[in-house]
Amino acid sequence: MPNPKANAGLERLYRESGWTLRQFAQEINRLGTGRGTPLRYREPSVHQWLKGHMPKEAVRPLILEALARKVGRPVTHSEAGFPSTPGDRQPDHPSTVEGLLNLGRQDMDPSRRSILGVGLFSVALTIPNWPDVVGRMEAAQKGDIQRMGMADVQAVSAMTERISDLDDQFGGRTARPMAAAFLVNTAAPYLGMEAPESVRKAMMGAVSDLCYLAGYMAVDEGLHGLAQRYYLKALELAGASEDHLTFCTTLRGMSVQAVDLGHGPEAMRLADAASAASPKAGSRMRAFLVGQQAHAAAQTGARVQAQGYLREAEVAMEKAESQSKAFGSYDPSSLLYHTSQVRYELGDIAGSIAAMEQSDRLRQSVYRRTRVRHRCTLAERQLELVSRDSVSVT
Structure with a gap:
């Protein structure tokens, strides 16, 4: 059989990424693990893809997502030189x-x-x-x-x-x-x-x-x-x-998802979009939005910006607590959770633990799911602090 033609599209994207063959393979493996399907690709596999050998169909979405994350824009099958699959074809509108x-x-x-x-x-x-x-x-078809x-x-x-x-x-x-x-x-x-x-x-x-x-x-x-x-x-x-409220709440939820997955810049973009879409937010809503901006900013390493957002959230929460009308479940316990996250992202593990413990004491008992999740996070950080101190003593 003749050798396949080199994949010029994938080659261009590879050059744009600035990765080595090894880095490309490692990113594919990391995404596979995150998806629940661990992979063990190495440099020769990537080299073969660039030379025109088609990756397995199940791996192509990982390649596209890896490249999209690296170059900062959507990457399509055709741009990467891959054929479309039936599952990729959606109605135009x-x-x-x-x-x-x-x-x-x-x-x-x-x-x-x-x-x-x-x-x-x-x-x-x-x-x-x-x-x-x-x-x-769009108008729905009516029966x-x-x-x-x-x-x-x-x-x-x-x-x-x-x-x-x-x-x-x-x-x-x-x-x-x-x-x-x-x-x-x-x-x-x-x-x-x-x-x-x-x-x-x-x-x-x-x-x-x-x-x-x-x-x-x-x-x-x-x-x-x-x-x-x-x-x-x-x-x-x-x-x-x-519905401004749900629009902003959804953008903020998407930011929470991104920051928990370690995508700081994307989390910041979404948190900023949520805040910009709610120009007339009340005090509690403002704390709800700005607290998330603080967490996202801290994950990107923007220390001054993160601390400024956190102070703004604290002021907004003080105003909200003096009023009778609440917004959802965002309360002082929630703000302390964001305080804990900001401190942790900025390297203050002990301060993060203290804020998380205070948040746990203030949280209403009805929020069992949140209590379980946050106590797990608290335990992880307590273990991290003990391990770090043990290494320092040794």
Whole structure:
């Protein structure tokens, strides 16, 4: 057989990355491990890819994501010289409702869970801006004439609250299948029904909130690609319904996901976008947004900026605590968690532990999921401090 033709597209991307063959292979292996499929590629494999040998189909998304993270922009199959696969071909303009139903159905189906679970977190994800999505919602194809009212909107909101309560108590693995089933069977179909414009917008906002919750719970299971897909649907619907609150909350949630995965610059970009999209935020909402900016800035090493954001969040929280109306679950315990994260990112492990312990003492007992997660983080840092001190003594 004749030798394959060198892959010029992949070669260009490789040169742009500035990697060595070894670094390229190591990044692919790292992403494979993060996806739950450990790999052991070495320099000869990368060399063969550049010479035109086609990587395995399951490895191509890892190559594209690795390159996208390195060069800071989306990388397509065609740009990398790879053929498209059936799963990559999407309708040119899929409707929001159709896309939402497809996503929810896949998430409902236990046989699809392993496929959904291999989705990668993408740092090159295109995030819509508020002006780009506000007021834009394609008309759904209508079948039988049906109408909905505010009572239906209230039912979707109430169900979302119940699922959120279950998440607080037992975590996303327990509650998310319910959210997916409710989304497909009840919530999404409402978007195609007849209703006054005010009711339609209210319903889009309610379904947006449900999508955000589903994404948040997917993060809890480590299904980061799936979470991003839910988050994007939440942004689309929030913009269409002119729901600033859910739009900003979703961007912030995406920033939390990014920072927890160690993608500081992406987390900073998303946290800044959330803050910019909420110019009239109240005190508690401001603390909610700025606390996340502080954590993201600290992870990028911007010490002065991180400390400035943290002080701003503390002032906003003081104002919020003096008022009667709360915002969600962001309270002094939550702010202390951000204080702990900032201190840890800036190298103050002992200070991080102290803030985390104080946060744990103030946290309301209803938030069992959060308590378990944060106590695990606290234990890890206590062990890290003991290990460091032992090395110093030795």
